[in-house]
Amino acid sequence: MTDPNAVNITAGAGAGAGGTIPVIQIRQPRRLPDFLLSVNLKYVKLGYHYLMTHLLTLCLVPLMAVTLVQAAQMDYQDLHNMYRNLLYNLVSIVVFSAILVFGFTLYIMTRPRSVFLVDYSCYRPPVELQVPYKKFMDHSRLTGDFDDSSLDFQRKILERSGLGEETYLPEAMHNVPPTINMASARAEAEQVMFGCLDNLFQNTKINPKDIGILVVNCSLFNPTPSLSAMIVNKYKLRGNVRSFNLGGMGCSAGVIAVDLAKDMLQVHRNTYAVVVSTENITQNWYFGNKKSMLIPNCLFRVGGAAILLSNKSADKRRAKYKLVHVVRTHKGADNTAFRCVYQEQDVTGKTGVSLSKDLMAIAGGALKTNITTLGPLVLPISEQLLFFATLVTRKLLKNAKIKPYIPDFKLAFEHFCIHAGGRAVIDELEKNLQLSPVHVEASRMTLHRFGNTSSSSIWYELAYTEAKGRIRKGNRVWQIAFGSGFKCNSAVWKALRNVKPSPNSPWEDCVHRYPVELPN
Template sequence: MMVNEKKKTGLENEQIESVRLKYVKLGYHYLVSHALYLSLIITLFCLLILTHPSTFASQEMFLLTISMGFLAAIYSTRRPRRNVYLLNFACFKPGKDTMVSKELFLQLCNDSEYFTPESLGFLKKILERSGLGERTYGSTALMQIPVIKTMTEARNETETVMFGAIDEVLGKTGVKPGDIGILVVNSSLFNPSPSLADTIVNHYKLRQSIVTYNLGGMGCSAGIISIDLAKQLLQVHGDSYALVVSTENLTYNWYKGNNRAMLVTNCLFRVGGAAVLLSNRSSDRCHSKYELVRTLLTHTGADDRSHSCVYQQEDETNEVGVLLSKDLMVVAGEALKANITALGPSVLPISEQLLFLARLFLRKTLKKKIVKPYVPDFKLAFEHFCIHAGGRSVLDELEKSLGLLPMQMEPSRMTLYRFGNTSSSSVWYEIAYLEAKGRMKKRDRVWQIGFGSGFKCNSCVWRALKQIDATVEMNPWMDEIHEFPVEVPLK
């Protein structure tokens, strides 16, 4: 009995100590974060004393000095760039007739007669561990026997997704197609001619002076690349709207072979897409959802292993597919490390930067094995994390690497479960999830992280301009958000 009481007392002491350390760190963070403001106040106070009119030869000299300081302060705070605002966005939600359960998916694969029994067993194993649920969406063409893998069907799939998302975002914002001055479209593996951007221009009869870009072959991180490109264009153009459309095509990229490294994409990818409307008009700030704070693109393609870890090629029977190498997780980890090292100084509080520099100095002066590298606490920089829902193993690794809590991983895991890997648009389904849950508050900071072939790790940081009430508008989660989160079993 005494032993149990001692154990209980020991656990209570450990919990108390843990709480104390937590508050010590929070106190340290608060003190360091506000030290700059405190120092500035003290400095200004000292300057006011030193520059009292009595110390000057004349009253005019004092007023001239104050005026020059005031003008210098105004000039230093002026930013040459234009702010970029996110008016609204829309995520495409396919019809129930294209909903595909795991059982239906495996049945379609079996009936197609493309795959060997060994490959079917492998597909089943991947699906069970994928983190996908029973209500993801496939393309109409792939649900036929035999599969209709044609240019016409591929166009139909992509146009349905793009037009559905664009119609919704235009309806939400009230912006007319003729007012759009910039269009950026990304689809990694389906790039017909005329381009998808041209197709949108034709369908919506956009103006002749519109600036259009069509990004292809850039993988699942292309959505953030598109935002970065639109941002740069908006910062040098006059008042304008920019439409960014992110999607991927399943029909034209269905793999019909039996190479296991290529079969994984068949299991993970599903139909989806998003349309985002941006503005550089200062008058749009008051009715925009978010302000763009930062974009950062990291490309590790100079390394051969990074370049080839996600590679489109023919297999032994000349069937085209996308090969995922065993180095993918290692490459992704290295790209993430490079990205957050560059991003950290611009988003982390000073307290975390000091801890990082101190640990880095110790590792340089002492043996690296003795001093472990310091992983900054990004939970102090962001309220929400939207990590590309590429697969369960990717999310598990990032949760561990960034030290995130289950609730912070929830948008990514639930997006993977409900919609599967929708490529570059997945980060928008994740923000939609946060909005539907009512978690997006004014001034909240959101970090979108995208990974893609090449290899690339890209970041996009947003700040909410108001508390988001998604109940007043369309959202792909709204009619079922009460069902989430769900427990995803690990098999």
């Protein structure tokens, strides 16, 4: 059998005499398959990453070894001379020590206090509020003034959205016609907020009167008294509680609320902060026929989360995570970004939220700005050097076609909680950040099981990862959220222990069914 990697060379002698032509076979070196090349490059990059990460240690070890050897060679006379020198410079040593102690004390008193995430709870609505595709379309035909084109548009969006058959709508939307009034909207808010808060207080054994800071965010429903006042009234919080109510800040308001609570915990010491993130659907359903305003009907569903934060050192032992960084990006100065998610009335006077066709491009720009700030805070030095070298090369060689280097954020984070705003959002981040399917699994499965629950979606995703038993001590979690304005906000958490799901987790009786296969 002829070797496919051999080259045949025919000899000229004897060819004209009708004899056989001798054939010399010279073997060529075999080319490595592409997958082996990619594996080799992967390990080269990993080796480079570990080398740069531990470079300081590798440099210090020989220096410490030399110092120890020299110290071992010192005799009694050398030690005696060192002691006499210290006595002669006693005043200098005392002054230096006093300055050192004063500086250390000042640092301890003024350093930022650590913020711990003791626990959190996500609301899971009762099963009777589930809305399968067929029920959604049947109600759409029976309610509102939807024409055939709008109904067909909603059906297509629903089928391609990534939502499953078990998402939830508020009780008012299950009625025919829907009960759209203030009482129903308040009932939805109470059901969601009190549901997750009851579970949070039960799991943590915290007395509500110990809460010193309360931050509530809900973008589209802002009654008087406020949602935060409703919580104060329900749980009889103390009179000097610092309460805040954030409205109109979109799906990224959950990270903003955490950032506000963090700042308040730096001022008010030895206390607890509760953050409640939710959205209200009852009074914000769109009954018109403008296509860009029908999309939220197909994506948004009932959900909410309550998060307990603490600055007490004693809570570190039982806390799940420590807050490491919060990075907020606001693109509202640009008119296109400002109007890409916009609440308005259509030509018939019906109110809804319009989503611009430029939304994904704007979200990509906001993400780029956000990770430019976040990158130096979290990326290992190896990735920062590669990014800087590529940037300098692109500046010096302007005509060269050198692609910008995208840092490998998988070296900085073990888990990603990408806001489940829609299938396109998750796809775009998976592509731009070069993530693998397992990194976006929590986001896709949350979208499938619960839909877009607005600012609380990142907590359902974290609960999914916990329910799968994937979070180990020291793991870093990146929560990324996008919202109207236009904003991109990031929160980075570090696991303080191997994290187990809390009782009454939203995934408690269904996580064994996930991940599910999603249609293309």
